Amino acid sequence: MTRETIDDLLDTSGELPLAGDLAAAAGAWLDHLAHERGRSPATLASYERDLRQFLAFLKRDLGHPPCLADLARLDVKAVRRFLSARRREGAASRSLARTVSALRTFYRWLEATDRVANRALAQVAMPRIPKTLPKPLTVEKAAALVDDEGASDDWIGARDVAVMLLLYGAGLRISEALGLARRDAPVSGRDVIRIIGKGGKERLVPILPVTQKAVERYLALCPYPLDATAPLFVGAKGGPLSPRIIQLAIARMRDELALPETATPHALRHSFATHLLSAGADLRQIQELLGHASLSTTQVYTDVDRERILTVYDKAHPRA
Missing domain, CATH: 1.10.443.10 (Intergrase catalytic core)
Known part of the structure; x- marks a missing residue:
């Protein structure tokens, strides 16, 4: 995230005016993510986009530039209105889930820095993401x-x-x-x-x-x-x-x-993991090689391998 990108979000003379305290807080959060948490440029761009969409909605919903006090008063119904508006614009469940995750991160930071304490976002269920299996090559x-x-x-x-x-x-x-x-x-x-x-x-x-x-x-x-x-x-x-x-x-x-x-x-990365698992590699070892923070993320490859085994079984067994 470049300084110019952060300034674009906070530009009080542009498309998305913010009250001064919220503008300062948003900039400090993005700087925190970039310089203290070491988030990648792609992640920072996504967080910036999610925050911009949320604040633009609040401006329309409230009828005035939002401030930190508005974030403190935010309720579950307002969050649901925001997600419904994004859904009507064509946002998929995966995008909405990422947005909720980004905004929860923002609110946790606001609370940790003694700016705002509000648990409305924590009370909103994450959009359900249809389970899709990785599609490795043979x-x-x-x-x-x-x-x-x-x-x-x-x-x-x-x-x-x-x-x-x-x-x-x-x-x-x-x-x-x-x-x-x-x-x-x-x-x-x-x-x-x-x-x-x-x-x-x-x-x-x-x-x-x-x-x-x-x-x-x-x-x-x-x-x-x-x-x-x-x-x-x-x-x-x-x-x-x-x-x-x-x-x-x-x-x-x-x-x-x-x-x-x-x-x-x-798909080549998926193939790497699936082929190692098929050859007998340990799931924990694959997790380390892929750099997954959670084993549950890696376990999806067991479902891929199970489907491959069942496909082979169906083709090969004389009574299948």
Whole structure:
């Protein structure tokens, strides 16, 4: 979250005027998240957007720029009106749940800093999110996607393979792979890398030799000089590589490799976890490798593996 973005939210002459005390509190909270809690830019952008939508609703609902006293008086009915308004605008349950979570975080901070104490948001049930299972690729499809045998001396192709191998071979999130610096490149002699994931959670991730070789090949072909602290993976013009480029690269390969529409960068991370579980890996170990804060998040892969086993059973058993 840049200082400019925070100032945009607090601009009292713009679209969303706030009373002075609330403007100061909102800015202090966003600064707290950025500098003390170490939230990622993507998380900060989401929190800023959720807070902006909430305060814009309050302004319309109250008929005046909201202040801290208004937040103190907020009741459950007002929160429900806000969520209903967001639902009418087309917000899905997952987005609404994230919004409620962000606003609860804001209110907890307000209480912890002796600004406002109000438990209305805590009394509102979280929107129900339909349970969806991860959609991993098969072992064969995943292997075909990251296969670089017979590849040309195209540095962009080598880069894409190296990124995808970090997703499938190490279970990294796309943001984690693209967040690596040149000095942290997983090359020969470095078979473990340190990753700072969601919520600042740190983990050690082993790197396969095939991934090391792919990264080395990319570095050998990359036409741009890479400073030690610069991003490891760069775009066609030498700037930081956008996740969208990897998404498009996989999309272009779907027809060629007969991949499902669910083939995405994150599907490679799902495939990493599912294939490890199928091979007998311990769920706790997979949790550590993925950087999940809770084992319950990792347990979803047991449901994926169970469905795979039942599918195989249905196809193979003579009486199925």
